[in-house]
Amino acid sequence: MRQVSVIIKFNLVTLRRFVIFTEKSMKNFTFLLLFSVFGGELLCHASGEQANIISLKNDSLLFSSDQIELDVFDSIPEKNIKEVVVYGISSGRLTFPLSLVSKTSLLNSSFTTPADALQRETGIFMSRDGIWATSVNIRGLSEQRLLFLVDEDRLLTATDIAAALSTVDMNALERIEVIKGAGSVLYGTGAMGGVVNFVIERPAFTPFLESHGNIHSSFNSSNQLWSNHAKLQLTNRQWYLSLNGSYRTADNIRTPEGKIPNSQFNDASWGMQAGMSSVANQELLVNYQHFEAWNVGLPGGSAFPPTATVRYKNVQRNLFDAEYVFYEITDYLKQLRLKAYTQNISRDVENIVNTSTAIFPSSNNITSGIKAVGDWEFTAYHKLTLGTEGWLRDAKTSRIKKVNSGTQINVFGEQPTPNAQVQDMGIFAQYSWEFSPRYWMLDAGIRLDYMKTTNDSAFQPVYKYSYFPENPSMRIYEDIPRSLLFKADEKNEFSYSAHIDLIYHPTRRQMLALSVSNSYRAPSLEELFKYIDQAGTLRVGNPDLRPEKGFFSNFSYTLSEDHFYIKTDLFANYLFDLIAEQHGTYTYQDEKGKVTQREALINTNIDKALFLGGEMELQWKINPVFSVLANLSYTQGRNIDKDTFLPQIPPMHGLFSVNYHQKELFDASVSALWAAKQGKVAPGENPTNGHLIFNADLHTEKFRINRNYLRFFAGAENIFDKAYYNHLSTTRGVLRLEPGRNIYVKAELGW
Incomplete structure (x- = not known):
């Protein structure tokens, strides 16, 4: 042997x-x-x-x-x-809690969106604006305080009902990585409460020319969802090329009380990843992704009136990045990565308010950046990461409102936000010192950022014209008084973030870790300047917002035996100048001096907020056939000054799963997803009852046919057709039941 x-x-x-x-x-x-x-x-x-x-x-x-x-x-x-x-987000640069969803987990289940997959992880809860439009909440902090990345490229778009996560094709992923805590020391503003990184699958170099790939197709019964995906990989000693594409179409989703109207969606994507290594210890990596969704229903929310029918007419995301990697440059400089990227996200929305009024918002967000990161290793116990990053976000929005008066159509041109830009330049350092080998380790890091925010003036309305239905090409423009909502301005800010981690191994199989950090988040463009008027609740930005700041701490204990693993985390996060929507009166004045006041949700700084919570994860391999997995998460958030609970705090929730493995044949599992009643709600929020739903899945091993293989998957979600609400959906005004029983099947052919 x-x-x-x-x-x-x-x-x-x-x-x-x-x-x-x-x-x-x-x-x-x-x-x-x-x-x-x-x-x-x-x-x-x-x-x-x-x-x-x-x-x-x-x-x-x-x-x-x-x-x-x-x-x-x-x-x-x-x-x-x-x-x-x-190399990656979880390559040891932070000791803050990490979660990972592997390609195997994504393939074995039937997740509609990435948020569906992430909600099974500790500390993560899904929020929903629709079946397709979903996001996540990490330890009580929603998407405004989270940073989303695709291969570590910033995924930035409007933060209100934006569904940025849903523009990622899960079939193309190798894994999803999550930092649960302040990631600002590595990624700057936006990473205050956590980081979600989607890692695209890449092949490896091979000694000879090879071809690999697969085709799979699946069906979900709850919304007649058909999903198809294909992948082709060509690899050689010095280069590789990977091509992939997906297409999905779904009807209205079924709940235990009937179908939800306007919950359909369609999307498609394709991508290309290439690598070349013609020079020893050097690699060139290229990545292009295109995603497009159309006729995506948004069943409702507080931003829309109850009678409205709202959908995404079109959503597109395009990403191109190129990275050059040097390995073993000197005895001390082990790796240097140079990267440039640009990512564009555009959205066109259709809001049919009623038979006489329709609103058509649209936006275009372009984010471009460069990054250089070097990993130094002076000894086996002293390591240093140095990096610099710069990025620019350019946002443009528009909104057209059409009102049918019976004899003519009146058209109003508006701007939800002014044309604006954010520029950021940052430098960061991360040092790791194993000062007592096998027992004690110290990690410390710091990041400095300079940010510049500029915006044009924003007026409402921008223009107005009318036309007659029988002659739409003949437009009659009107000279109307305009109201100045936001004046042109420029702001410059400096920020810093730092963290320190202390890790102790009392035995080879145990670990104690204490992490302490501070974090910083500049208000987003939407929080500063938005004017969201969809004929529902008016939502308004605030140019005078102060940056959010906070202190984060986490204590964890890990025990890893041969067949048993348990990890617990306790965290306390103190934030001040927290930005939240508060009910108030918004006042503006037009060019003729007319003053208008409207009830609105206005972004406001809350002086102090405290988040406390804990998480537990357990895995036990009982024998070679059976294993058990369980986790539990709890978060409480309070406004300290007002002594009230904070909004959008998920209930205590968890997962329990029993898994069966039949060697070389199949794997099966039965799991229970549960959430407790959430009665600790903010003023104006409604409590939600708890729920317990059961799921089951089965997937075969690969049945080999010469160099090809077949694999099959099947499962049932919400087996007993339980009717329940997602608490974070109700806080956003989406009073819709979650999906009912779903039966899914999937088949894969590969080579």
Whole structure:
């Protein structure tokens, strides 16, 4: 029996695909994987009985459910594989709690949006504006205080009913990484409460020209959702090319009390990832993604009147980035990454208020950035990351309101927000010191940012004209008085963020970690300047908003035995100048001196807010067949000055799952998702009852047919057709039941 040893360092992150080159076919061999988790070392073993594929399963750490496939090639000289460092958001730069949704988890279940997948993780709760338009709340902090990334490129768009997460194709992902806590020290403003990074799947270089790919199709019964995806990968020693595409169409969703009108959606995407390594220790990586959705229903919300029918006519996202990576530049500089990207998100909305009034908002957001990050290793116990980043967001919006008076159509041109830009330049450093090997480790980091915000003047209305239905080309423009909502201005701000982590290993299998950090978030363009008038509740920005600041702390304990894993977290986050919508009177004056007052939700700084909570995750491998997974999350948020509860705080919730594994045949699981009653609500919010829903899923192993394979998936969600509400949907004015029973099937053909 031949043994191969590889050292791989990673921190709670799914490993990429690794290739082992051997002199001959390795039947019945043992593969030895040695890896480090926050300084500790654990040992995993895997054996393979086939000459071409070896499946590696992690028996020591149960948080990793993936199988890693290692291709073994005949008659290839052995190649020495050095230490491999996994690069990504969870590559060890922060000790704050991390969650990861692997490609296996995404494939085995039937998630409509990324928020559906993330809500099963500790500390994360889904918020909903529709079936397609969903987002997440992390430890009581909603999307305004979270930073969304695609391959670490900023995903920025309007923060109100924007559904940025839903523009990511889950079929193209390798994993979803989440930092639960202040990530500002690495990512700057926006990362105050957490970071969600979507990592696109990339192939690996191979010694010969190879072709891999798959086609899969699925069906969901609750909304007649048809989903199709195809992927093709061409790989060689010095280059690779990956192409993928998806298409989905869905009707109105069914709840236990009937279908929800206007909850349909359609979307499609395609992408290209390429890599080239013609020079030793250097790589060029290129990535392009296009996503488009159309006829996406928004069933309701406080921003719209009850009679309105609202939909996204079209949503598009385009991303292009290029990255050049240098490895082993000197004995100390281990890696240097240079990256540039641009991402464009456009939205066109149709709001049919009633038979006489229609509103058509649209927006276009372009974010471009550059980034350079270097990883230094002076000794095995002293490591330093230095980086700099600059990005620019350019936002333009418009809104057309059409009113049918019976004899003519009156058209009003408006601006939801003025044309505005945000520029940011930041530098950051992260130092890691293992001052007592295998026992104590210290991480510390700091980031400095300069931000510049500029905006044009915004008037309401911008213009007005009318036309007769029988002759729409003949427009009659009117000279109307305009009201100045926001005057042209420029603001400059400096900010800093810092953190320190202390990690202690009392034994090889236990870890205690204390993290303390401060964080900073500049108000978004929408919070400063928005004027959202969709014939429902008026929502208005505030140019005088102060930046949010806060102190974050987290204490965690981890125990990882051979077949048992438990992790607990306790956190306390103190924020001041927190930005929230408050009921008030909005006053503006037109050019003729006429003063208008309207009731509105106005963005306001709350002086002090405190978030307290805890999380627990447990995984237990009872025997080679059965395993159990359970988690629990609790958050409480209070306005300290007013001694009231904060809005949009999720209830205590969790997951319990029993899993069955039949080697080389199939895997099955039965799970329960639950949430307690949320009665600790802010003034004006409604409490929601708790719920308990049961799900089941089954998926086969790969049935090999020569070099091809087939795989099947099936499952049932909300098995007992339970009627319940999502608390964070009700706080946003969406008084709709969650989906009822859903049966799904999926098939995959690969090669």
